[in-house]
Amino acid sequence: MHLKSLTLKGFKSFASATTLRFEPGITCVVGPNGSGKSNVVDAIAWVLGEQGAKALRGGKMEDVIFAGTTGRAPLGRAEVTLTIDNADGALPIDYSEVSITRRMFRSGEGEYEINGDRCRLLDVQELLSDSGIGREMHVLVGQGKLDSYLHARPEDRRAFIEEAAGVLKHRKRKEKALRKLDAMEGNLTRLNDLTGELR
Numbered sequence: 001m002h003l004k005s006l007t008l009k010g011f012k013s014f015a016s017a018t019t020l021r022f023e024p025g026i027t028c029v030v031g032p033n034g035s036g037k038s039n040v041v042d043a044i045a046w047v048l049g050e051q052g053a054k055a056l057r058g059g060k061m062e063d064v065i066f067a068g069t070t071g072r073a074p075l076g077r078a079e080v081t082l083t084i085d086n087a088d089g090a091l092p093i094d095y096s097e098v099s100i101t102r103r104m105f106r107s108g109e110g111e112y113e114i115n116g117d118r119c120r121l122l123d124v125q126e127l128l129s130d131s132g133i134g135r136e137m138h139v140l141v142g143q144g145k146l147d148s149y150l151h152a153r154p155e156d157r158r159a160f161i162e163e164a165a166g167v168l169k170h171r172k173r174k175e176k177a178l179r180k181l182d183a184m185e186g187n188l189t190r191l192n193d194l195t196g197e198l199r
């Protein structure tokens with residue numbers, strides 16, 4: 001599995017549709033200060049479902065939409081598509097190539113697609129959760145993040161390792177199941193009370 005390409009349209013400084021193609025191996029993005037190198041990394045985090053504006057170096061999520069320049073009007077939406085080579089079947093989907101798209105409008109509405117089909121963020125997260133590209137984005141190591149890993153508390157470091165090992169998905173599912181069980185037990189108690197009252 002490797003990232004094949006990234007298309008940005010209206011995302012941060014990328015007003016016009018721009019496609020970056022990645023070959024297997026190392027890819028270097030080189031450019032002057034402020035030319036948009038970090039915006040490319042932000043786009044990868046965003047399309048994979050990043051929800052925190054701060055993690056994307058903005059104040060609010062809307063900041064990912066091209067805000068305009070002296071010669072160009074602001075745009076109404078941002079769109080990023082990440083295409084992943086899945087010839088080795090690392091992602092649990094019957095396609096040798098998987099495209100994930102995220103779109104956001106100024107109204108705040110957002111959409112996700114997997115291979116052109118509308119889906120929920122949860123579907124994107126589930127698809128990626130065993131690949132190591134999980135929701136916590138440990139695959140993206142930003143400036144200063146390495147330091148935070150090295151100084152993390154043992155339990156936080158354990159969470160990083162769990163995510164990388166694909167355990168996190170099952171932990172989340174277990175938590176969800178326990179919450180449902182809890183709610184069900186509450187209902188059962190209520191039912192027992194009502195039955196008692198009817199007797």
Ligand code: ATP
Nearest residue numbers: 012013033034035036037038039063064065066067
């Ligand atoms: P450095 O080498 O200094 O780290 P960089 O190449 O990583 O720089 P980025 O931080 O990716 O640069 O890009 C910063 C540029 O993106 C700034 O010029 C900023 O104005 C522009 N930018 C960020 N968000 C938007 C937006 N919503 N609309 C238009 N331009 C934006």
